[in-house]
Amino acid sequence: MKKIGITTTVPVEILLAAGYQPVDLNNVLVSSPDPTRFITIAERDGFPLNCCAWIKGIYGVCLDAGIDDVLCVTSGDCSNTIMLMEVLKLKGKNAMPFAYPERPDKEQMDYTLEKLAATLGTTLKAAEKIRQELQPVRALALKLDELTWKENKVSGWEDHLWLISTSDFNGDYHQYQKELQVLVEKCPQRQPYPNKEIRVGYIGVPSVYAKELYPYIEKHGARVVYNEVQRQFAMPEPGNSLIEQYTNYTYPYSINERLADIKTELKKRRIDGVIHYVQAFCHRGIGDIVMRSAIDLPVLTLEGNAEFYLNGHVKTRIEAFLDMIERKISFKGVK
């Protein structure tokens, strides 16, 4: 199968139906032992210092991994991708735009998906077949999520990792399903996390220092039991067609669509406090104002740039936040 790079979650069913192997460039970046190398490639080619590390990183990955076809999401994710696409074209890549509709509207989604299928040389009918094949795989990822918040048997990092990987199923959805099945089957034998732990919700784009963030939170008596965007990648509201699935997917649309989902999940998962991660130089950081005013829980806004580890400053803020929540809980006498 020919590889096709993707800059965020896209209707992967269409790519698979067209005979491509999707590669989420973000996942390649963060799982590399040396992600800063990719940022250096971008900066050497002229990307400004004040450009988001994800954009620079995925550019570097694209060039380094020799990926020729790239589907660039120009609307519903990141406006920087428009310029990224232009530079990739300059470098000889076949960079194609994909724009989510402005609103979660079924008619517009139908048009958008048909157009993507035609561009890649397939049909929506063929992609629907892939959707049905992927249904049990997506359901398994959501089962793991349930084991995280309901049964308390799964770590925040595991939840993050398996959910985020549904953007490209690590390049092989059969293998992904096999490996995840093994993990889910092992969960009943695990000791649950203690009832007393602080339950944290994580909202916003995935962080550059996720690998260290989740274990650090757990080291301090808390656990992330809700990963907002990562869970959305797994398509928790699949509906009965691709059109419905990608209309119900909240991430590409307005903050209000996201907030409706966030508020429901915060309540359902009995969240004590929320970490809102924002990426330096990202327009989504401005949304923090809306998030903070709409969420009726303690919110810690963490920013990350191009450091793929937790620095002392971030660690101290996390500790202080968790300490404040703990005091609040003991004052109320709950738990």
Ligand code: SF4
């Ligand atoms: S973090 Fe923000 S600026 Fe960076 S790629 Fe994502 S949406 Fe774009």
